Amino acid sequence: MGRWGRRGTAGAAIAARLSFDNVSHSYDTAPAVDRVTLDIEPAEFVCLLGHSGCGKTTLLKLAAGLEEPSSGSIMINGQAVSGGSRFVPPEKRGVGLMFQDFALFPHLSILKNVMFGLTTLPRGDAEREALKALRRVGLEDYAELYPHALSGGEQQRVALARAIAPRPSVLLMDEPFSGLDSRLRDEVRDETLAVLRETRATCIIVTHDPEEAMRMADRIVLMRSGRLVQVGTASELYHTPVDLAAARFFTELNEIPGEVEGGRVVTPVGDFARQGVVSGEEVTVCVRPHGVRLVEPGAGVPGRLVARRFLGEVERLDIAVEGLDGPLKARSRDMNPVAVGSEVGVAIDEAAVLMFPVRGERTRFGD
Numbered sequence: 001m002g003r004w005g006r007r008g009t010a011g012a013a014i015a016a017r018l019s020f021d022n023v024s025h026s027y028d029t030a031p032a033v034d035r036v037t038l039d040i041e042p043a044e045f046v047c048l049l050g051h052s053g054c055g056k057t058t059l060l061k062l063a064a065g066l067e068e069p070s071s072g073s074i075m076i077n078g079q080a081v082s083g084g085s086r087f088v089p090p091e092k093r094g095v096g097l098m099f100q101d102f103a104l105f106p107h108l109s110i111l112k113n114v115m116f117g118l119t120t121l122p123r124g125d126a127e128r129e130a131l132k133a134l135r136r137v138g139l140e141d142y143a144e145l146y147p148h149a150l151s152g153g154e155q156q157r158v159a160l161a162r163a164i165a166p167r168p169s170v171l172l173m174d175e176p177f178s179g180l181d182s183r184l185r186d187e188v189r190d191e192t193l194a195v196l197r198e199t200r201a202t203c204i205i206v207t208h209d210p211e212e213a214m215r216m217a218d219r220i221v222l223m224r225s226g227r228l229v230q231v232g233t234a235s236e237l238y239h240t241p242v243d244l245a246a247a248r249f250f251t252e253l254n255e256i257p258g259e260v261e262g263g264r265v266v267t268p269v270g271d272f273a274r275q276g277v278v279s280g281e282e283v284t285v286c287v288r289p290h291g292v293r294l295v296e297p298g299a300g301v302p303g304r305l306v307a308r309r310f311l312g313e314v315e316r317l318d319i320a321v322e323g324l325d326g327p328l329k330a331r332s333r334d335m336n337p338v339a340v341g342s343e344v345g346v347a348i349d350e351a352a353v354l355m356f357p358v359r360g361e362r363t364r365f366g367d
């Protein structure tokens with residue numbers, strides 16, 4: 001892939017605050033977006049994360065003005081752009097879009113594609129701004145070519161240039177890297193992030209990839225069934241997920257049944273102290289694989305190593321423990337020389353343990 005342009009050369013905008021106030025939207029009966037309230041700071045970088053169909057794209061379309069909310073209001077810098085009797089059309093919102101539905105126009109040159117959002121400028125100025133944006137993504141020399149002559153990664157860079165050229169205050173991107181293979185994706189993502197930071201625009205990026213969200217976002221917005229499930233930094237969502245499904249989103253988990261006896265949660269892999277639990281209550285104890293360690297046989301909980309797989313920096317171990325339906329999964333950096341079939345001891349790092357009630361409330365214990 002060719003080089004990107006010099007850092008720090010993207011045109012900067014004045015970032016805007018974007019606010020959703022109790023916004024709902026239905027296409028037919030079930031709401032695709034359900035009572036969403038969210039305030040995004042100027043120049044903040046937010047990732048909307050969630051499984052397919054949870055309403056991410058709809059929320060983005062509502063911000064863009066491509067859909068009108070069924071209820072609630074959307075504000076940019078405190079001015080309503082949707083809601084009540086007000087509706088500001090997309091082209092008047094100062095919002096840049098990078099959506100899959102808006103691929104490059106095949107019959108227009110790269111330059112003309114990038115000039116597309118600059119129609120309010122005199123032609124000479126529009127061309128200069130478009131070339132500046134193309135230079136920033138390292139594709140100025142491609143200005144007269146047509147999209148079909150460019151690779152997927154290069155087309156993505158043109159789409160980025162097109163989105164930033166009008167210097168929008170808010171940039172909305174829907175799965176911008178999903179069409180790229182994994183090798184390309186890391187590079188395009190890192191460079192795109194650098195460009196976006198330079199533009200100082202407020203950014204919302206839709207993704208279904210938690211790692212991508214963690215790499216990019218100042219805050220992650222986790223959605224489910226049209227609703228906001230949790231909003232916070234990557235660290236907050238990882239360390240204090242609001243419920244079991246939120247925890248599953250960020251890592252593989254060993255999910256172990258536990259029962260509360262006298263203030264302790266008793267499981268086949270040991271007992272754990274937890275405040276706020278009630279005797280007789282059923283609990284799902286989640287242990288992240290990096291929190292499972294092999295210790296000397298006789299120490300810890302007895303188990304048997306049933307499989308091991310070398311993954312480069314870490315090794316993946318499967319350990320059978322009495323009372324568990326499936327093997328306990330461990331990730332270890334120790335490259336332990338224990339042979340498959342051996343008796344082992346298992347120790348659990350309490351810092352890698354999360355607990356959730358089996359029924360009822362959505363909150364964690366012991367916070």
Ligand SMILES: Nc1ncnc2c1ncn2[C@@H]1O[C@H](COP(=O)(O)OP(=O)(O)OP(=O)(O)O)[C@@H](O)[C@H]1O
Nearest residue numbers: 027028032050051052053054055056057058059208
């Ligand atoms: N134009 C439409 N007409 C009718 N229903 C729609 C339309 N667009 C989306 N939906 C429905 O609204 C819900 C939310 O869809 P949306 O595309 O916002 O989710 P998403 O989280 O972006 O999913 P994906 O990751 O698959 O794009 C889904 O149930 C979907 O089927």
